Amino acid sequence: MLATAIRNVTGASVVKIGKVRLDIPPLVENGNTVPMTVSVTSPMTPDDYVKSIHVFNEKNPQPNIGNFYLGPRAGRGQISTRIRLADSQKIVAVAQLSDGSFWQTSVDVVVTLAACTDEVI
Amino acid sequence: MASALINVPAKAKRGEIIEIKTLMSHIMETGYRRTATGDLIPRNIITSFTCRYNGAEIFRADLFPAIAANPFITFFTVATESGKFDFDWIGDSGFTESASAFITVE
Numbered sequence: 001m002l003a004t005a006i007r008n009v010t011g012a013s014v015v016k017i018g019k020v021r022l023d024i025p026p027l028v029e030n031g032n033t034v035p036m037t038v039s040v041t042s043p044m045t046p047d048d049y050v051k052s053i054h055v056f057n058e059k060n061p062q063p064n065i066g067n068f069y070l071g072p073r074a075g076r077g078q079i080s081t082r083i084r085l086a087d088s089q090k091i092v093a094v095a096q097l098s099d100g101s102f103w104q105t106s107v108d109v110v111v112t113l114a115a116c117t118d119e120v121i
Numbered sequence: 122m123a124s125a126l127i128n129v130p131a132k133a134k135r136g137e138i139i140e141i142k143t144l145m146s147h148i149m150e151t152g153y154r155r156t157a158t159g160d161l162i163p164r165n166i167i168t169s170f171t172c173r174y175n176g177a178e179i180f181r182a183d184l185f186p187a188i189a190a191n192p193f194i195t196f197f198t199v200a201t202e203s204g205k206f207d208f209d210w211i212g213d214s215g216f217t218e219s220a221s222a223f224i225t226v227e
Contacts, residue, residue, distance in 0.1 A: 061186070
């Protein structure tokens with residue numbers, strides 16, 4: 001599921017390891033709100049910039065977390081948000097640069113209280 | 122009901138990289154939870170967020186149920202000219218919300 005979701009974004013391109021940095025706590029107490037920052041090494045000039053950042057997970061009901069579209073005017077290839085994690089799992093961040101290349105990184109996160117998908121309210 | 126919190130510096134030097142922080146209050150119901158009687162609670166999330174700087178789109182995001190309630194998104198842009206930032210959130214069941222912020226570039 002995770003691999004398919006990444007393929008949907010990257011197509012047939014080779015996804016290289018590196019350039020992308022994913023900052024997320026390795027041990028999460030509450031999976032309902034987990035702060036996360038993705039930063040991509042890029043000069044962010046009109047010729048060489050980060051086009052988009054895509055974040056995926058392994059074990060939530062859906063593999064996608066978010067797609068973020070930047071441009072040369074961003075100045076810095078970095079975004080932050082807060083996400084939900086249903087289980088201890090691997091998080092993958094993929095970035096597309098303006099030359100069409102894809103770069104990725106992954107981080108394993110341990111979640112002690114999951115974002116309950118079957119919670120009774 | 123819904124409300125936005127926007128943090129944009131009021132002033133910046135030309136060419137400076139500024140951070141923009143946005144928070145929209147929204148339940149972000151995943152569509153995977155059930156009530157006590159076993160009924161699925163329908164999905165109700167924000168699916169799209171865009172930011173325009175003097176009319177030109179500088180940032181856009183597609184959101185999924187894995188984004189936490191009250192979506193908090195921060196990103197950067199280069200302060201090029203004085204003007205206005207427009208923020209738009211679009212979601213399920215016809216949810217739309219907008220906000221704006223002004224910046225003076227010296």
